Amino acid sequence: MADIVLEQLVKEYPGGVRAVDGLDVTIEDGEFFALLGPSGCGKTTLLRSIAGLETVSGGSIRIGGRDVTRLAPGARDIAMVFQDYALFPHMTVRDNIAYPLKIKKVGKQERAEKAEETAEGLSLGGLLERRPGQLSGGQQQRAALARAVACHPQVFLFDEPLSNLDARLRLEARTFLKRLQRDLGVTTVFVTHDQAEALAMSDRMAVMEAGRIRQIGTPREVFQRPASTFVAGFIGSTPMNLLDATIDRDTVRVAGTSVPLPESARAHVRDGEEVVYAARPEYMTFSTEAADAGIEGTVAIIENMGVGSLVSLEVGATIVQVTVPEGQEPPIGSRGWAVAAPQRVLVYRRDDGELVGSERAPALAEA
Amino acid sequence: MSPKELVGRVGLYVLISLITVFMALPVLWLLFAPFDASPTLSTSLPDWTGRNFGELLRNPDALPSIGISLVHALGTMALVTSFGALAAYALSRVKIPGRDGLLYALLLLSSIITGTAAMVPIFTLMTQIGLVDTQLGVVLVLTGGMLPTAIFILKDFMDGIPRSYEESARVFGASPLQILRDVVLPVVRPGLATIAVWTVVQVWGNFLTPFILLRQAERPAAVVVYTFYTEGGQADLGLISAFSLLYSIPVVAMYVFVNRRYGFRFHGGIKR
Numbered sequence: 314m315a316d317i318v319l320e321q322l323v324k325e326y327p328g329g330v331r332a333v334d335g336l337d338v339t340i341e342d343g344e345f346f347a348l349l350g351p352s353g354c355g356k357t358t359l360l361r362s363i364a365g366l367e368t369v370s371g372g373s374i375r376i377g378g379r380d381v382t383r384l385a386p387g388a389r390d391i392a393m394v395f396q397d398y399a400l401f402p403h404m405t406v407r408d409n410i411a412y413p414l415k416i417k418k419v420g421k422q423e424r425a426e427k428a429e430e431t432a433e434g435l436s437l438g439g440l441l442e443r444r445p446g447q448l449s450g451g452q453q454q455r456a457a458l459a460r461a462v463a464c465h466p467q468v469f470l471f472d473e474p475l476s477n478l479d480a481r482l483r484l485e486a487r488t489f490l491k492r493l494q495r496d497l498g499v500t501t502v503f504v505t506h507d508q509a510e511a512l513a514m515s516d517r518m519a520v521m522e523a524g525r526i527r528q529i530g531t532p533r534e535v536f537q538r539p540a541s542t543f544v545a546g547f548i549g550s551t552p553m554n555l556l557d558a559t560i561d562r563d564t565v566r567v568a569g570t571s572v573p574l575p576e577s578a579r580a581h582v583r584d585g586e587e588v589v590y591a592a593r594p595e596y597m598t599f600s601t602e603a604a605d606a607g608i609e610g611t612v613a614i615i616e617n618m619g620v621g622s623l624v625s626l627e628v629g630a631t632i633v634q635v636t637v638p639e640g641q642e643p644p645i646g647s648r649g650w651a652v653a654a655p656q657r658v659l660v661y662r663r664d665d666g667e668l669v670g671s672e673r674a675p676a677l678a679e680a
Numbered sequence: 681m682s683p684k685e686l687v688g689r690v691g692l693y694v695l696i697s698l699i700t701v702f703m704a705l706p707v708l709w710l711l712f713a714p715f716d717a718s719p720t721l722s723t724s725l726p727d728w729t730g731r732n733f734g735e736l737l738r739n740p741d742a743l744p745s746i747g748i749s750l751v752h753a754l755g756t757m758a759l760v761t762s763f764g765a766l767a768a769y770a771l772s773r774v775k776i777p778g779r780d781g782l783l784y785a786l787l788l789l790s791s792i793i794t795g796t797a798a799m800v801p802i803f804t805l806m807t808q809i810g811l812v813d814t815q816l817g818v819v820l821v822l823t824g825g826m827l828p829t830a831i832f833i834l835k836d837f838m839d840g841i842p843r844s845y846e847e848s849a850r851v852f853g854a855s856p857l858q859i860l861r862d863v864v865l866p867v868v869r870p871g872l873a874t875i876a877v878w879t880v881v882q883v884w885g886n887f888l889t890p891f892i893l894l895r896q897a898e899r900p901a902a903v904v905v906y907t908f909y910t911e912g913g914q915a916d917l918g919l920i921s922a923f924s925l926l927y928s929i930p931v932v933a934m935y936v937f938v939n940r941r942y943g944f945r946f947h948g949g950i951k952r
Contacts, residue, residue, distance in 0.1 A: 387851065
């Protein structure tokens with residue numbers, strides 16, 4: 314068991330591209346930590362740097378207090394599960410699971426027992442003599458996990474562990490992976506581009522963009538108070554409403570409507586400042602009658618989301634999205650008002666996209 | 681079926697049969713002539729006899745020459761597959777500027793400047809380093825001639841191995857040699873088998889290189905077969921046919937064995 318401390322970590326490729334740009338992160342012992350970001354943001358490079366598959370250009374990596382920055386991957390006491398699982402196609406599942414132990418010069422008898430025991434724990438019992446090619450996607454994933462688990466590392470690194478599974482299986486694997494991590498209590502870092510996956514599985518997550526970390530926090534913190542418009546736009550299964558607005562004394566002018574300025578931002582903005590007004594569709598309510606501080610628009614599109622629907626209101630040239638409960642969808646072309654829950658509204662600076670008023674609102678800190 | 685179609689169908693089969701017979705004749709000659717008491721260049725059912733094989737056994741050059749051919753073929757195969765695998769692995773994994781150009785140049789040069797054109801300089805070279813008239817010299821020259829193609833084909837197989845296999849093994853602490861032995865080589869086994877068979881077949885049938893490089897030393901089968909003449913200067917067809925049959929058996933046997941064991945695949949060594 315070990316924590317991972319990254320200090321001023323830099324990975325610069327020849328040609329000057331900085332895939333990882335001066336990161337300071339501490340991942341606590343036993344934590345399930347997600348690295349989230351769009352493709353090309355450096356999250357996989359960061360994971361591979363922790364693994365030692367990339368040589369870092371600067372900074373240090375410590376695992377369990379030991380400086381591993383210059384150590385070979387094999388000396389870092391880690392196990393990695395690759396996106397394609399990297400099961401050796403010519404070996405049986407048993408040999409695959411036992412291979413790391415073979416490298417570590419564990420005796421043949423002990424190796425076989427260990428492989429069997431681990432496979433049993435991951436319900437691969439009857440598949441030990443099969444080749445990876447004869448396994449289903451889910452079984453391959455569990456075999457790859459078993460191989461990682463069997464060598465009892467201090468740290469697990471998962472590179473997009475679920476992206477090769479089909480949608481249905483992915484949800485099951487999510488629960489399974491989370492339980493496995495909890496049972497083993499091994500510090501785990503996983504990379505994903507799927508915000509839902511990061512929110513669902515991680516204890517804490519880091520949202521990355523262009524080699525830098527834009528926000529670190531629990532899934533709840535990141536979901537409720539994204540630190541920038543980038544994070545706000547990236548997190549959430551429906552895109553957050555990010556509307557250009559202007560501060561007007563104690564109110565915000567959004568799409569021709571005056572709405573209250575959130576408490577948390579009040580002390581940090583000037584009158585007349587240009588800002589971005591942000592509210593999640595889930596945190597807004599739809600009303601067919603004129604509502605106080607409601608943004609009025611025409612219902613343009615309705616997307617069914619199962620339990621509810623996402624309504625797009627056209628307000629001049631801007632679009633405001635709001636969720637409505639099942640069965641309450643308004644007719645297309647009708648007028649409607651979208652009202653944001655005041656304590657859920659956030660204000661971002663227009664110039665750098667940073668959140669205004671970084672202290673947490675009292676109501677949210679409890680949540 | 682209309683009469684017209686019937687005639688067409690019959691005509692087609694007759695044509696196919698004629699072509700088949702034409703192709704089969706030399707093979708039948710190879711099977712029948714060795715057992716014929718007085719073989720000619722035409723194929724005919726033999727009046728069975730084992731005399732030709734008796735004569736073959738008495739010939740002082742015949743059987744040893746098969747042994748020499750085996751030494752050449754297996755020696756070259758061992759060198760080409762092992763050097764080829766190492767070079768192909770390195771070329772597949774290490775980025776050198778102009779790598780692909782180098783590979784194409786090697787391949788092109790080795791196939792354009794084949795044995796014949798390069799024979800004089802090679803002979804001079806071998807004489808100067810004292811390897812002329814040695815079996816080792818022949819094996820080395822043959823290896824050199826075949827390595828570029830072997831590397832080119834094997835690199836293609838190596839390129840087909842996902843990097844994650846090796847990275848996975850590296851994370852578990854495997855050394856490069858362990859990775860090569862435990863992961864890379866087993867995965868490209870069909871490629872190695874292809875190269876091995878190809879090398880053996882090439883060497884087995886190669887006449888020019890051993891003919892020129894070996895003066896007093898024992899010669900392989902492909903060269904020896906040209907020495908089977910009667911006292912009268914006529915080609916000794918009995919001896920030649922019996923020898924040819926013997927000469928072809930190892931290659932056919934190897935093909936059957938390898939095909940059954942590994943199967944032949946030429947592109948992308950890996951099925952996932």
